[in-house]
Amino acid sequence: xxxxxxxxxxxxxxxxxxxxxxxxxxxxxxxxxxxxxxxxxxxxxxxxxxxxxxxxxxxxxxxxxxxxxxxxxxxxxxxxxxxxxxxxxxxxxxxxxxxxxxxxxxxxxxxxxx
Numbered sequence: 286x287x288x289x290x291x292x293x294x295x296x297x298x299x300x301x302x303x304x305x306x307x308x309x310x311x312x313x314x315x316x317x318x319x320x321x322x323x324x325x326x327x328x329x330x331x332x333x334x335x336x337x338x339x340x341x342x343x344x345x346x347x348x349x350x351x352x353x354x355x356x357x358x359x360x361x362x363x364x365x366x367x368x369x370x371x372x373x374x375x376x377x378x379x380x381x382x383x384x385x386x387x388x389x390x391x392x393x394x395x396x397x398x399x
Contacts, residue, residue, distance in 0.1 A: 375381045
């Protein structure tokens with residue numbers, strides 16, 4: 286091989302290596318861009334899921350608050366019913382009625398004497 290042919294062969298190998306490096310870089314860059322695009326898409330999906338979950342949470346909080354208010358109303362109603370039943374028992378049971386009056390009189394006497 287002549288020196289010119291040898292130089293030409295060496296240059297071809299160097300240019301081939303440079304071309305391969307450029308292609309490899311372009312491929313890696315393209316893959317990186319696809320990964321970034323995929324990650325951005327995944328972030329958007331997660332944000333959407335988070336927003337939906339927050340909406341469900343707020344709805345659940347509202348339902349809980351409504352249920353608690355309703356329960357308080359039922360508790361008040363139950364307390365009133367209990368008081369009404371007790372009052373009826375005291376009024377319609379002579380024994381309980383006199384016990385009630387005796388208790389009231391005893392309290393009155395206690396406060397008057399002390």
